[in-house]
Amino acid sequence: MLRRSHKKSWGGCLQCKRRHVKCDESRPSCVLCSMSGRDCSFSSQSQPSLDRLSASSGSPHEPIIRIHNNRSQSGIAIPDITPFTASSISNSGSPEGLSANNHHDPTLDETVNPMHMELLMHLLLEKEMFSLGIKVGDYSSNITIALKLGLKSPYLLHQLLAFSARHLAFLHPYRSASYLHQAVTLQTCAVSLFNAAWTDFDQSNCVEVLLFSSILGHHLLTDTLAKRDEGGLVPFITHYIQCVEVHRGIYTIARTVWPSLMDSELGPILSLTAEFTSRLPKGSHCQQIRELVDCSDGLGKEAKTACQIAIDYLQVGFDAVVADEETHGVRHQMIFSWTLLVPPELTDLFAAKQPEALVLLAYYAVLLHHGRNMWQVGDSGAYILGIVVEYLGPEWDRWLKYPHEMVASGLEDPT
Template sequence: MLRRSHKKFRGGCLECKRRHVKCDGRRPVCLLCTMSERDCSYASQTPSEKVSPSGSSSHEQSASPGDSHSEGGFTLAAASFSTPDSSEQSSIQNEQDPTIDDAINLNHMELLVHITLSHDMFNLGHSPNDWPTDFSFALKTGLKEPYLMHVLLAFSARHLAFLHPQRSAFYLHQAMTLQTRAVSLFNAAWTGVDQSNCVAILGFSSILGHHLLADTLAKRDPGGLEGFIAHYTQCVEMHRGIYTIATNAWPLLMATELQPILSLSADFTSRTPRGNHCQRIRELVDSANGLEEEYKEACRLAIQYLQVGFDAVLAEEVPGHRYEMIFSWTMLAPPEFTSLLASKRPEVLVLLAYYSLLLHYGRKMWQVGDAGAYIFEIIVDYLGPEWDHWLEYPREGIARTVD
């Protein structure tokens, strides 16, 4: 049986309900509508109260075509999904925890030092040989744009929470606080993307994306697949916002110091797939009954990127590209694919199981760990034995590589 009972959140906006995705219920504009540039409204609102992603009522707007706010606004109080349990709060109180309004404190210095010494914070799609240069550039940019510095420190705290489980509650609290502050500073500074801020905005969005993915893959909700899909689809929507920022600012970014890095990344994601590891899931999508052609095309594109990821992992490429698709696949997935995932279409869950194998290959990455094996198991449990044939390849791959 594919459907399982679960509690529904009935305070979501009309657009999220139409698209069958989990809404955070934030007003006047929910997070997903902000990131996906859609009009946001609630059943309790009158038509004149309809709000756009920029946060203004529809009758208040008179924006010109080139005046869009959609490239970068993050209207969320805390973008991270990881927060300390209530039972852990007492341990936080025993640590030094100055307010976020302090200009500097020793906790911040610890996080900054950790960034300078740790070369594996961004190991999903990062070459260790480039770290000293990249960090120096990010640090200089962060000194000019406080939101970038805060999101860097937040991710540093998130990494320390992984490295020091005995103090994880304290570091997760720091990560959440700094990330919230970063988002607030970003929203306050937002005026649009131009040559002066495109690097800082892309850096902020990318680091936030890495943080959200790490939090999502670490989730182990009692709800099994239901809970994971809710978190993962929200993460995908956020990553799509990052992709929108990058594509809209691409000409500007190509005139900056980031040009070599971005060109290499673009070359990687535009590769022609070489292997046939995804052949069976491709056959499943092509033969799916009741799946419209536009949705099949979305799945085929997701499969294409996934095959590029398998090609890089199995060819044992340099670290800069070997696991890059673990991060990029979440960002490049088409909107139609996300909609199918939110509705838990069986063929798309099988495709997600293939992604879980890619995750499993990267299990030594701190952001990933045992997420691949965990996601595969909850998919198997949800779909049942009638789908075992289609899950054979990822099952064998995970079984072969158990440590």
């Protein structure tokens, strides 16, 4: 077979020499190795001198195109195609230019990841991804703000891409394993980066920290509601408690820097959220569970108070569903907010498998079933109700009658 002719490249990298192709000798990784994803031998060598770079450009007016694979500390590969002229290289004698040439950054050698670009495009175009939340302003503008903050704080960028992968796993079941792997990998890296960057909350970082925590919370809730582990209620409760604890951290973050957040881009959204969660309960959907908690001999005073607070929030959620409040996405907001607002004592009751707390969880399952058309929720309401009924047994059927009738009748309130 005839081999394509080319001029010899005496200073080419080892990979190009083995493949018998002309190397452009760009450092720290040649173009061919960069584009094909190979580990260029130049990456382990010292940087070439400025004179050699200038000499390799041919004509003094011919641009040298270097394709670096910028990978920030976050691990997200971002293509950076930067044109250099011979004059621009020779004029890089500033301290900044010398520093860039004398100190090789190994993170620049990584390969561009097209999958991350797919996640980014999906994030920009798919408005239903964040359907479980209050909506203020234009989606494109909001996501642009989040991405700009993500460039400043890579942990936020990682979590945005992780949630994008999680949504794609839902949309494309035949490729769900691949997308879920990406989601887990990116989320793990996001948490690691967040922990490494942790200092304290102040006006300079409170917005990106809250965004990161909130999106992580949505991601964990989506994962938790999708759990179908063997063992029914017991493993689900373990997952759900972990989810609630993360959400409680989000609430703590918001309270710590509330004045700064209200003066930020998140101010309008937080104002609507605060208005919604501070409403007084109106309906009677939770009347039976209130009676159960009030007359229970197995609950102490603090436990009863915690349950009643959780019941109030649930009723606010049912009120929004009945009122069909689609404005700003409030109708199903309590699905997310409930895990954020429930008192810590309720988490202990869940962990202890306290029957009254499990009946309360069955009522939350009804609220979930109202939002079953949302991608994050699906059939989780019916599933959770089923495992609660199975765990408690027939002796608790009286207290579970209302949730069971609501789900079985397609949520037509019999009262």
